Amino acid sequence: MENKPQILQTKSKNTPNKGGKLSINDFEIGRPLGKGKFGSVYLARTKTGHFHCAIKVLFKSQLISGGVEHQLEREIEIQSHLQHPNIIRLYNYFWDAKKIYLILEYAPGGEMYKQLTTQKRFTEAMAGKYMYEIADALSYCHRKNVIHRDIKPENLLIGAQGELKIGDFGWSVHAPSNKRQTMCGTMDYLPPEMVNGNSHSDAVDLWAIGVLCYEFLVGKPPFEHENQADTYSAIKAGRFTYPDFVKKGARDLIGKLLVVDPRRRCSLQEVKDHYWVTSMLDSCRRAAEKQKAERAASLRDH
Numbered sequence: 001m002e003n004k005p006q007i008l009q010t011k012s013k014n015t016p017n018k019g020g021k022l023s024i025n026d027f028e029i030g031r032p033l034g035k036g037k038f039g040s041v042y043l044a045r046t047k048t049g050h051f052h053c054a055i056k057v058l059f060k061s062q063l064i065s066g067g068v069e070h071q072l073e074r075e076i077e078i079q080s081h082l083q084h085p086n087i088i089r090l091y092n093y094f095w096d097a098k099k100i101y102l103i104l105e106y107a108p109g110g111e112m113y114k115q116l117t118t119q120k121r122f123t124e125a126m127a128g129k130y131m132y133e134i135a136d137a138l139s140y141c142h143r144k145n146v147i148h149r150d151i152k153p154e155n156l157l158i159g160a161q162g163e164l165k166i167g168d169f170g171w172s173v174h175a176p177s178n179k180r181q182t183m184c185g186t187m188d189y190l191p192p193e194m195v196n197g198n199s200h201s202d203a204v205d206l207w208a209i210g211v212l213c214y215e216f217l218v219g220k221p222p223f224e225h226e227n228q229a230d231t232y233s234a235i236k237a238g239r240f241t242y243p244d245f246v247k248k249g250a251r252d253l254i255g256k257l258l259v260v261d262p263r264r265r266c267s268l269q270e271v272k273d274h275y276w277v278t279s280m281l282d283s284c285r286r287a288a289e290k291q292k293a294e295r296a297a298s299l300r301d302h
């Protein structure tokens with residue numbers, strides 16, 4: 001891990017408690033960043049090197065009473081082995097008698113969900129760029145046989161350059177057999193095969209990013225209904241409509257992801273190569289270059 005202080009290095013055998021080297025005393029704790037079900041997250045920096053990170057503090061008693069110790073163990077095991085620009089790094093972890101501390105990459109842009117709520121919906125250019133980033137991150141995960149299974153705006157953060165970061169691996173699994181039958185995830189993002197209780201594969205993440213793309217552009221998910229039964233039947237039939245303002249290119253991509261038969265969904269590589277995604281990515285890049293040039297010009301003029 002270039003540029004990062006020794007203290008944040010993730011060893012392949014990550015057992016900091018045994019070495020007794022890392023503790024909360026190695027960090028200066030800053031403002032709270034947010035609160036989850038099982039603890040809180042704080043901005044922090046290392047005392048040596050002043051490296052910024054986020055510390056998630058989880059209470060063992062709450063994890064045990066919530067019955068999620070194994071889920072956390074799996075989340076740590078999976079996330080500590082993932083290194084991708086669109087996935088929050090888990091640098092290290094340690095614990096004391098009462099608490100578990102996760103040392104995470106800090107995402108200065110905060111929660112994707114909040115951004116979406118504030119802006120109501122994203123521009124086509126932003127949505128297309130985010131689609132490229134999430135497809136790239138998920139194809140990295142799938143190559144490592146990790147299925148995320150819970151992609152939704154609440155589990156995404158925004159990095160320093162405005163890039164999407166997957167921030168939560170609570171429901172992810174290693175998929176050596178490529179088929180699992182657990183029912184998990186949020187209802188609006190559940191694929192038909194999980195609603196039907198069938199086995200599922202990494203194609204569940206393809207369905208989820210189809211739902212995500214729709215929500216980015218429209219401001220609400222495609223299968224949202226007053227009651228659960230209507231949502232389920234719409235998901236099973238793959239039945240949804242678009243508001244008029246959703247353009248052809250985006251409809252084409254969403255239509256290739258929200259396909260009831262998981263084997264017929266387009267691949268993550270096809271998402272990255274899709275004509276709408278590449279043209280939106282281009283327009284984001286051009287806008288960023290223009291902004292950079294304007295900033296440079298205004299500095300020159302002063």
Ligand SMILES: Nc1ncnc2c1ncn2[C@@H]1O[C@H](COP(=O)(O)OP(=O)(O)OP(=O)(O)O)[C@@H](O)[C@H]1O
Nearest residue numbers: 033034035036037038041054104105106107111168
């Ligand atoms: N790496 C990070 N960088 C910046 N902010 C973060 C980071 N991780 C978490 N946060 C903030 O802290 C909040 C709480 O995070 P946490 O992961 O504990 O809970 P959650 O996933 O939002 O909720 P739950 O516990 O219900 O799953 C997040 O909503 C986010 O605002």
